[in-house]
Amino acid sequence: MFTTRPEIVGTFGVAASTHxxxxxxxxxxxxRGGNAFDAxxxxxxxxxxxxxxxxxxxGEVPILFWSERERAVRSVCGQGxxxxxxxxxxxxxxxxxxxxxxxxxxxxxxxxxxAWLTMLRDHGTWSVAEVLAPVIGYARNGFPLVPRIxxxxxxxxxxxxxxxxxxxxTWLPDGKVPRPGSLxxxxxxxxxxxxxxxxxxGAADTREAQIDAAMDCWYRGxxxxxxxxxxxxxxxxxxxxxxxxGLLRYDDMANWAPTVEAPxxxxxxxxxxxxxxxxxxxxxxxxxxxxxxxxxxEAHAPTSIEFVHxxxxxxxxxxxxxxxxxxxxxxxxxxxxxxxxxxxxxxRAARIGNNAATAIDAGTLLNGMAPRxxxxxxxxxxxxxxxxxxxxxxxxxxSLPPVSEWAERELFVGDTCHIDVIDRHGNMxxxxxSGGWLSSSPTIPSLGxxxxxxxxxxxxxxxxxxxxxxxxxxCTTLSPSLxxxxxxxxxxxGTPGGDQQDQWSLxxxxxxxxxxxxxxxxxxxxxxxxxxxPGSFWPRQTVLNRLSVEGxxxxxxxxxxRARGHDVRVGDDWSEGRMSAATRERDSRGRLVLRAGxxxxxxxxxxxxx
Numbered sequence: 001m002f003t004t005r006p007e008i009v010g011t012f013g014v015a016a017s018t019h020x021x022x023x024x025x026x027x028x029x030x031x032r033g034g035n036a037f038d039a040x041x042x043x044x045x046x047x048x049x050x051x052x053x054x055x056x057x058x059g060e061v062p063i064l065f066w067s068e069r070e071r072a073v074r075s076v077c078g079q080g081x082x083x084x085x086x087x088x089x090x091x092x093x094x095x096x097x098x099x100x101x102x103x104x105x106x107x108x109x110x111x112x113x114x115a116w117l118t119m120l121r122d123h124g125t126w127s128v129a130e131v132l133a134p135v136i137g138y139a140r141n142g143f144p145l146v147p148r149i150x151x152x153x154x155x156x157x158x159x160x161x162x163x164x165x166x167x168x169x170t171w172l173p174d175g176k177v178p179r180p181g182s183l184x185x186x187x188x189x190x191x192x193x194x195x196x197x198x199x200x201x202g203a204a205d206t207r208e209a210q211i212d213a214a215m216d217c218w219y220r221g222x223x224x225x226x227x228x229x230x231x232x233x234x235x236x237x238x239x240x241x242x243x244x245x246g247l248l249r250y251d252d253m254a255n256w257a258p259t260v261e262a263p264x265x266x267x268x269x270x271x272x273x274x275x276x277x278x279x280x281x282x283x284x285x286x287x288x289x290x291x292x293x294x295x296x297x298e299a300h301a302p303t304s305i306e307f308v309h310x311x312x313x314x315x316x317x318x319x320x321x322x323x324x325x326x327x328x329x330x331x332x333x334x335x336x337x338x339x340x341x342x343x344x345x346x347x348r349a350a351r352i353g354n355n356a357a358t359a360i361d362a363g364t365l366l367n368g369m370a371p372r373x374x375x376x377x378x379x380x381x382x383x384x385x386x387x388x389x390x391x392x393x394x395x396x397x398x399s400l401p402p403v404s405e406w407a408e409r410e411l412f413v414g415d416t417c418h419i420d421v422i423d424r425h426g427n428m429x430x431x432x433x434s435g436g437w438l439s440s441s442p443t444i445p446s447l448g449x450x451x452x453x454x455x456x457x458x459x460x461x462x463x464x465x466x467x468x469x470x471x472x473x474x475c476t477t478l479s480p481s482l483x484x485x486x487x488x489x490x491x492x493x494g495t496p497g498g499d500q501q502d503q504w505s506l507x508x509x510x511x512x513x514x515x516x517x518x519x520x521x522x523x524x525x526x527x528x529x530x531x532x533x534p535g536s537f538w539p540r541q542t543v544l545n546r547l548s549v550e551g552x553x554x555x556x557x558x559x560x561x562r563a564r565g566h567d568v569r570v571g572d573d574w575s576e577g578r579m580s581a582a583t584r585e586r587d588s589r590g591r592l593v594l595r596a597g598x599x600x601x602x603x604x605x606x607x608x609x610x
Contacts, residue, residue, distance in 0.1 A: 291349045
C-alpha cells in the first residue's frame, strides 16, 4: 500500500506526535540519556507552545504509560475538577442552561502541570529544570507559527482587540495577525516557567523534592494566587454576550492532586487495550471493540461497505452509552463493568442491522437500569440568545460564518495534541494534552497563558452522570490508548479530535490488528467519523446519522453507504484524523524492536527514531 512516509524502525527509541518540534524534543531527551517518561514530559510542555491553538499550560492531560520496572499499565488523571463555586443551581438562577463555551466561567483546575510532573517524579530521571528547558527556550527565543495558528488568531482577532486585551498583547504583535511561518515569542510564559524552575531549585536538593516544589509553585504558590486574583477581579465577555468573572479559586488549586490508577481494559483477539476510566470517553473505544469482537471484520476490507457500516454503527451505540452513562465515578456510581459485560455488548451488537440507525439508542443495562438522556433542546434555546461572533466554544478556526451554518460546515480541525514515546528499556507513554488554547479565555497577564474551558462538557440539568457539581470532573473527550499483545506491552497510540478521538483511533487499531497494516499504512488509509450525538463542545448541538468520509474512500463504498441510509458527507482527501502511534516487540533473538508512525494530514505530525 502507498504511504506518505515510511514506518520508522529502530532499537534505541522512537517518538511520534502531532508536531515535529515536540517529536524531536522527545527524541533529543532520549539521545541525552533520558527515559520515555522524561521525553514525554519535555515534549508535552513543548506542545503547549508550538500548538497553542490546541492546548496550553492552563489545560489538562490524561496519560497512559507502561513501566518496564513495575511491569504494569497505569493511567494518570490530569483532568482537573470543577471549582467549589461551580454550583449548577446558581448557574441556572443566572438564566443559563449550559456553561459558556469561552471565557473564565467554564475553567476547571488546570491539571496538565501536575499530571506531567507526577509522572516525571515517580518514573523519570530528569530534573524539572531539564524538562522545562526546551519549552522555555521556544517561548523566549521563538517558535514557527504553523498556518493553523495564524488562522486561529485571525478568527478571533476582533475579540482580542475589543475585549480580551491581554490576548491581543500576546498574539497580535504590532497589532497585526502574525504570518504563517513567522517566529513568535511568549516571554511572559517563559518568565513563569523560569520562576518555577528557580524557586524549585532553591527550595530543595533532590530531584524529587524539586519536582514537588515546582508543583507547590503551581497549585499553592504564585501561579495559583495569580489565577485566583484574575478570576475574582476580571469580568470577561463570553458566549452569553455578557461579562462574567471566573469561578476558580486558590483553594480549588491547593486541594487538588492528580491520581494514578489502573486503566479500564478490553480483550480483542491477541490484544488487550487499556483506556482511561469512565471519567473520560475512553471506555467508548472498549465498548466498540466488544461490540465488534464477533463481527467478522477480517472478512471485509477496511474500505469496504460492510467494514465502514459496522464500525460506524458500533460507534453510534457506544457514543449513545457515553451520553447516558459516563461521568466522574467519585460522584456517580460507575456502570463501567456493566457496560463492558460481554453479554451486554453482545446484546448491543445485535442492534446493528443492515441499514443506518437514525435515532440515539442508549442501552438498558442487564441489571435493568434504564438510560436517561439530557434535554437535547437546550442547544437551540441557548443559541437563540447567544453571542457567537467569536466562535462556538471549541477551537474551530475558519472565517466565521453565521451561526446557522456552524452545524453544517465541516470546520473542525482538531482541538488537541498527542504524543507517543517508547525508549530502549521498553517504557511506553501515550498522552493527549488539550485545553487552555489561545482562544478559550483571555491570557492571564502576569502568567502568559489562558485557562481551559472544560466545564462546557458538563450539563447544568440535574441528575445526569455528567451533570455539573463542585469538585466533580467533567467527562473529557481526551483519550490516549495503550495495547498489549499476547500479554506483553505492544503499542501506544492516539489522536486529537474531540468526539472523533475514539473513532479515528478505533479504525486505525482495527486496520492494524485485524488487517495487518503496518503503523503508517493504518494511519494513512482513508478515514471517516460519525456524528450521532450532541457534541461535547458548546453549544452541544445534536446531529444524527451523519457519516463524514475522506474523498479517497472508494466511490462504490460511498454509494453503498448512502444506499444503506447513511447521510454521507464527502470531505477532502486528507481531512480525517491526526493519528500517531509507536510499538515495541521482541525479535527471534530477544532484541527489542521499536516502530513508529505519524499522520501526514495537516503537514506537521512526524515520527522519528533510531
